[in-house]
Amino acid sequence: MEKFSAIQARASERVGGNKALMGLMPKVKTARAVAATKNDRWLAQMTRCVFQAGFVWRVVDNKWDDFEDVFFGFPPEKIVLLSPEQLDKFSQNPRIIRNRQKVLTVQHNAHFIQDVARQYGNFGKFVSQWPDEDLIGLFAYLKKHGARLGGRSGQRVLRNMGKDTFVVTGDVTRCLIRAGLDIKPQPSSQREMKLIQSAFNLWHEESGLPYAHISRIGALSVG
Numbered sequence: 001m002e003k004f005s006a007i008q009a010r011a012s013e014r015v016g017g018n019k020a021l022m023g024l025m026p027k028v029k030t031a032r033a034v035a036a037t038k039n040d041r042w043l044a045q046m047t048r049c050v051f052q053a054g055f056v057w058r059v060v061d062n063k064w065d066d067f068e069d070v071f072f073g074f075p076p077e078k079i080v081l082l083s084p085e086q087l088d089k090f091s092q093n094p095r096i097i098r099n100r101q102k103v104l105t106v107q108h109n110a111h112f113i114q115d116v117a118r119q120y121g122n123f124g125k126f127v128s129q130w131p132d133e134d135l136i137g138l139f140a141y142l143k144k145h146g147a148r149l150g151g152r153s154g155q156r157v158l159r160n161m162g163k164d165t166f167v168v169t170g171d172v173t174r175c176l177i178r179a180g181l182d183i184k185p186q187p188s189s190q191r192e193m194k195l196i197q198s199a200f201n202l203w204h205e206e207s208g209l210p211y212a213h214i215s216r217i218g219a220l221s222v223g
Contacts, residue, residue: 002179004203004214011221024220028210029162035128037161039113042123044074045160046109046146049153051102059097066095071106076117079110105147112146127163132211133201135165136193159212166200166215171223178222 012018029037047067052060060067070093072078082090087107091100113123120126130138138158143150149157155167166172173185181199183192203214 001181001199001202004207004209004217007175007179007203007221008207008217011217015220021217021220025213025216026159027162028164028212031128034162035122035125037122037124039076039117039123040074042157042161043076043079043106043110043113044068044071045157046113046149047071047074047106049156049160050105050109050148051097051099052156053148053151053153055097063096070096074106074110076110076113079107080114082107102148108147109149115145124161127158127161132164132204134197135200135211136197138165139193164210164212166196166211168196169215169219171219172215174222175218 008018008021012021015021015024044067048060048064051067068074070090087103088100090096091098091103096103116123116126120129127138135158139150139154142154142157146154152167152169155165158165159167168187170185173183173187176183176196176199177185179199181195183195187193187196200211200214203209204211207214209217
């Protein structure tokens with residue numbers, strides 16, 4: 001398994017030095033800050049990532065203020081009360097992207113957030129308490145209990161909300177394969193995900209860097 005220091009050196013050379021490299025790192029929040037994030041922001045981010053999946057992100061971003069308005073700020077306790085007729089009406093609203101199946105995920109994920117919040121106080125507390133050395137377990141939980149939160153969508157939700165997490169992008173996968181990991185170009189099996197988690201745990205121990213930074217540096221080392 002390749003040392004992370006070699007990967008970081010490659011990334012640094014590609015972007016013009018270590019200072020430039022560090023300037024490209026994603027923001028990572030403290031566990032306390034993640035825990036304090038309100039449930040409506042989690043539902044909003046889930047919705048944003050679900051709609052961006054397989055679509056032009058820019059279009060979703062340009063319409064996002066309208067999404068916030070149409071779904072009245074994404075409060076889960078209100079979203080769960082929407083009737084099927086109201087959801088159908090939302091799915092036909094030209095102010096947002098008219099994809100009925102994705103609109104339906106908003107209510108499903110509102111129920112998901114509320115179920116978790118009843119046990120932990122709020123969704124952010126649940127996420128903040130999940131151990132970094134088992135991020136793949138959190139990915140699996142989001143996929144199992146949420147709607148369309150498998151694959152990179154759930155990973156992106158966590159990253160965008162400030163949870164210290166890696167994201168298994170194509171460039172990250174290429175970095176891992178180059179480092180010696182026995183995984184496919186599009187890893188999905190439990191065996192492959194365990195290997196990926198083990199690699200990140202090893203590199204985290206070696207470098208002391210956040211998982212999110214290791215992930216971004218790995219991507220920049222190849223792409």
